[in-house]
Amino acid sequence: MVSLKPEIRIGFYVCHCGHNIASMVDCADVAAYVGQLPGVVLARDYKYMCSDPGQELIQKDIAEFGLNRVVVASCSPLLHEHTFRAAVAAGGLNPFLFHMVNIREHASWVHTDRAAATAKAKVLARAAIRRAALARELPQRQIPINPGVLVVGGGIAGIHAALTLAEAGKHVWLIEREASIGGHMAKFDKTFPTLDCAACILTPKMSAVGAHPNITLWSHSDVVQVDGYVGNYTVKVRRRPRYVNEELCTGCQECIGNCIYKEPKFPDEFNEGLGKRKPIHIPFPQATPQVVLIDPQVCLNFKRGVLTDRCKKTCVEACGDRKAIDFTQKEETKEIQVGAIIVATGFKPFDVRRVPQYGYGTYPNVYTALEVERLVNASGPTAGEIVLRDGRRPSAIAIIHCVGSRDKKTNRWCSRVCCMYSMKLAHLLKEHSGAELYNFYIDIRAPGKGYEEFYDKLNEEGVHFIRGRVGEVTDWAMIPEEEGKLVIRVEDTLAGVVRRIPVDMVVLATGLEPHADAQAVRRLFNMSCGTEGFFLERHPKLAPVSTFTDGVYIAGCCQGPRDIPDTVAQAGAAAAEALALIDRGHILQEPNTAHVLADCSGCKSCLPLCPYTAIGFDEATHQAVINEALCKGCGTCVAACPSGSIGQHLFEDDEVFSEIEGLLTADPEPTPALAATP
Amino acid sequence: MNAPAQPPAAPPWTPRIVAFFCNWCTYTAADLAGVSRLKYAPNVRVIRLMCSGRVDPQFILEALRRGADGVLIGGCHPGDCHYVEGNYKMLRRFGLLQRMLADLGIPPARVRLEWISAAEGERVKAVINDMTRQLQALGPLDLPGKFADWDAEIADLAATLQTESAKEPEATHTWEPPKVLVQPQ
Ligand SMILES: Cc1cc2nc3c(=O)[nH]c(=O)nc-3n(C[C@H](O)[C@H](O)[C@H](O)COP(=O)(O)OP(=O)(O)OC[C@H]3O[C@@H](n4cnc5c(N)ncnc54)[C@H](O)[C@@H]3O)c2cc1C
Numbered sequence: 001m002v003s004l005k006p007e008i009r010i011g012f013y014v015c016h017c018g019h020n021i022a023s024m025v026d027c028a029d030v031a032a033y034v035g036q037l038p039g040v041v042l043a044r045d046y047k048y049m050c051s052d053p054g055q056e057l058i059q060k061d062i063a064e065f066g067l068n069r070v071v072v073a074s075c076s077p078l079l080h081e082h083t084f085r086a087a088v089a090a091g092g093l094n095p096f097l098f099h100m101v102n103i104r105e106h107a108s109w110v111h112t113d114r115a116a117a118t119a120k121a122k123v124l125a126r127a128a129i130r131r132a133a134l135a136r137e138l139p140q141r142q143i144p145i146n147p148g149v150l151v152v153g154g155g156i157a158g159i160h161a162a163l164t165l166a167e168a169g170k171h172v173w174l175i176e177r178e179a180s181i182g183g184h185m186a187k188f189d190k191t192f193p194t195l196d197c198a199a200c201i202l203t204p205k206m207s208a209v210g211a212h213p214n215i216t217l218w219s220h221s222d223v224v225q226v227d228g229y230v231g232n233y234t235v236k237v238r239r240r241p242r243y244v245n246e247e248l249c250t251g252c253q254e255c256i257g258n259c260i261y262k263e264p265k266f267p268d269e270f271n272e273g274l275g276k277r278k279p280i281h282i283p284f285p286q287a288t289p290q291v292v293l294i295d296p297q298v299c300l301n302f303k304r305g306v307l308t309d310r311c312k313k314t315c316v317e318a319c320g321d322r323k324a325i326d327f328t329q330k331e332e333t334k335e336i337q338v339g340a341i342i343v344a345t346g347f348k349p350f351d352v353r354r355v356p357q358y359g360y361g362t363y364p365n366v367y368t369a370l371e372v373e374r375l376v377n378a379s380g381p382t383a384g385e386i387v388l389r390d391g392r393r394p395s396a397i398a399i400i401h402c403v404g405s406r407d408k409k410t411n412r413w414c415s416r417v418c419c420m421y422s423m424k425l426a427h428l429l430k431e432h433s434g435a436e437l438y439n440f441y442i443d444i445r446a447p448g449k450g451y452e453e454f455y456d457k458l459n460e461e462g463v464h465f466i467r468g469r470v471g472e473v474t475d476w477a478m479i480p481e482e483e484g485k486l487v488i489r490v491e492d493t494l495a496g497v498v499r500r501i502p503v504d505m506v507v508l509a510t511g512l513e514p515h516a517d518a519q520a521v522r523r524l525f526n527m528s529c530g531t532e533g534f535f536l537e538r539h540p541k542l543a544p545v546s547t548f549t550d551g552v553y554i555a556g557c558c559q560g561p562r563d564i565p566d567t568v569a570q571a572g573a574a575a576a577e578a579l580a581l582i583d584r585g586h587i588l589q590e591p592n593t594a595h596v597l598a599d600c601s602g603c604k605s606c607l608p609l610c611p612y613t614a615i616g617f618d619e620a621t622h623q624a625v626i627n628e629a630l631c632k633g634c635g636t637c638v639a640a641c642p643s644g645s646i647g648q649h650l651f652e653d654d655e656v657f658s659e660i661e662g663l664l665t666a667d668p669e670p671t672p673a674l675a676a677t678p
Numbered sequence: 679m680n681a682p683a684q685p686p687a688a689p690p691w692t693p694r695i696v697a698f699f700c701n702w703c704t705y706t707a708a709d710l711a712g713v714s715r716l717k718y719a720p721n722v723r724v725i726r727l728m729c730s731g732r733v734d735p736q737f738i739l740e741a742l743r744r745g746a747d748g749v750l751i752g753g754c755h756p757g758d759c760h761y762v763e764g765n766y767k768m769l770r771r772f773g774l775l776q777r778m779l780a781d782l783g784i785p786p787a788r789v790r791l792e793w794i795s796a797a798e799g800e801r802v803k804a805v806i807n808d809m810t811r812q813l814q815a816l817g818p819l820d821l822p823g824k825f826a827d828w829d830a831e832i833a834d835l836a837a838t839l840q841t842e843s844a845k846e847p848e849a850t851h852t853w854e855p856p857k858v859l860v861q862p863q
Contacts, residue, residue, distance in 0.1 A: 076712070078706065079709075105708065105711070105712025105713060106708060106712060106724055107720070110715070110717055110718055110720075110803075111717065111718075112717050117720060119720075120720045123723055124723060528702075528703070528706075528758075528795060528797065529795075529797065531798070536796055540713075548760070592728060609767065611764075632761060634729035634760075634761035635729055635732030635764075636731030636764045638734070648732065651727060656725065656727070656737055659725050660696060660725070660737065660740050663694075663741075664694065664696065664741065664744040665744070
């Protein structure tokens, strides 16, 4: 296959990328230098190589000058390698006879000395020219794609993505960790800025998920293992027991009324612990699936999770012939096959105990925003009445913004939704309680359709806005008016005075954080995390829902804080990306697989190295064999073979050696100034 | 700009570093450094491989042999390898190679292995600047120059031997143990 006989004819192109490259690298000089290297037939510099005319230029040159290798020096291959390979293929060459040099991200953007950046660009180009001369034609394997999609996390992001895909006729497995889908949105009363009722817009979508023939909804379940590759993932899902048979339970909830506990006694997670529930319960009235579950930690028929069978089981009696309650239910592991995965695991609110000066946990009337969402909710623990933990009704309420956001001591990022939800809560609290409302903010961030208008509206409603980061919340009274109150100590940075403002209730506008298990989830799906711990998108602008693993997409707050409209838009985008992948029917595999050369001595050193068990041993020939369908192209076996008898397409030893040589042979002379180049 | 009449004096020596970055973490981090417009020393020349597990120790030796003053290998953090454990394989080879290089008199600072995730553009900058500074202080490694010296020495030796053996063709080779100098403590 490898024949270097025909004359090497390389075409070299250096891209200005507007000013992005040209301002720091003398492109004409690079072209002039490369033009005189062996094997180079032509060298050009051009404003935008990735543009249509740029690509056409390559195609025209291939035909006109009989090029059989193409090298482009421009941006990162992670951005445009595909573009140029396609251009080269359209010009009639095998796409792998193309090589790319990164002189933007790795040179012009990171250096400040034009001469040094130009010299570096020349060296990188020279190495690429040497390497390109050794490039081989490679075939591309087609792999069929499984049309199923896994969606992980049933918040508004997961729900929207699942419905979009199901509507397009794809089968979706929606895996939710909690007993019901809905995520954070299910807990809200109203949503900013339109103040439409969250349940009214979310519940229909939740029911649609529950009823859709193309969606398999597994709640109370976790993804525990993911194997395979784009188009062909094998996923193991652990279904935790709810001690209620999902097929048989009709959601009538008679069991709950008849539980041996007459009164709800245990903290209700859905109500953020502000209400109580029984051991057998349904998270909230509109829960999907409409199936109850038993908490074995507190159910009398268990002792600390272990079945004792010592309760009278009034719930079983109430269930009667339906026989849905099953105390013997065991954890199950199911295996599914999908082609694409959308991760939509959302966020976790900042843990307010990390800022003890705001008194959460010390003063009962300090609340988190999410608690207040439940408090103002008509279906919440107080039916929407603003009754404090000590039974009082507030006449003055403080909302402290940026708790765990924009703070070097905790989280540096802006959580994007807190200003808006604080104003929403201010409006609702005022409406429900008639209290005076004080917002303590650093800056009001209201960048969205109708958001600034919402801020104006609140000002008109007489909600107070005080600019300054609150120093502390204290119950230490200095004057009689402060007795029995919580006092906000703050520097009002607009008035330039330190103020003490007595209130009855404090709301902490907590920021959005990655989940505590984000790192584990990231590893499960082979994704990356940014410095803050949110999942990292493939490109911040051009591939915002893709990840570095093909076929794995992200949507919603697991990628970073955002509001519901943005979450839904992103979920739609992720679904569209998954659809585009699946509907192609097959994928072209990057041909960077390893292959065994004829001189393999059969030492078997490579066999245990492969994490994908792609290397087998042929007893007849006494040589290793690589299954190219399983090989993912890491090249670990190639580097480890003691006799150099394993190669890797696209990264052959001789290619890498020639690149090293190209990087290090005597550097080009400091370039003499050329005749005027613009 | 007025063109200099004389060719400019050779710029002062600065180290040449060859880097092998894995596609998924460190190469991406270097892209991020670019996108974030971080500024760092222009001394590193990056070769992209799919995984740090692909870095054959011979690549490192070859780079040094061809005149690199240092070699930098960048991979994903332990536990984060895109290919499960390629970075661990590299780590093991790296340990062995460092011992061998030490025996050859090449100080460990010249060959460096760093875990840099796709999000750590800042770290790319910090590591490259730090390594450039260190190598600047160490001075040129210049293995090609050393090879030339050694070749010349050997050629000299061979020539001397030839003339000497021409003088005493009958000489039998007797081996004398080298004199060990024991330094008084
Ligand atoms: C107090 C507060 C008020 C807000 N008010 C508004 C508002 O009025 N308007 C607005 O537009 N936005 C508002 N937001 C923002 C809004 O909550 C988010 O935009 C939205 O919830 C994001 O949806 P999501 O699906 O990405 O994440 P989430 O709602 O967090 O849903 C994620 C889902 O994934 C599940 N999950 C997590 N990990 C796993 C796992 N490993 N396996 C399986 N499942 C998992 C979770 O259980 C959850 O069901 C508010 C936020 C807060 C904190």
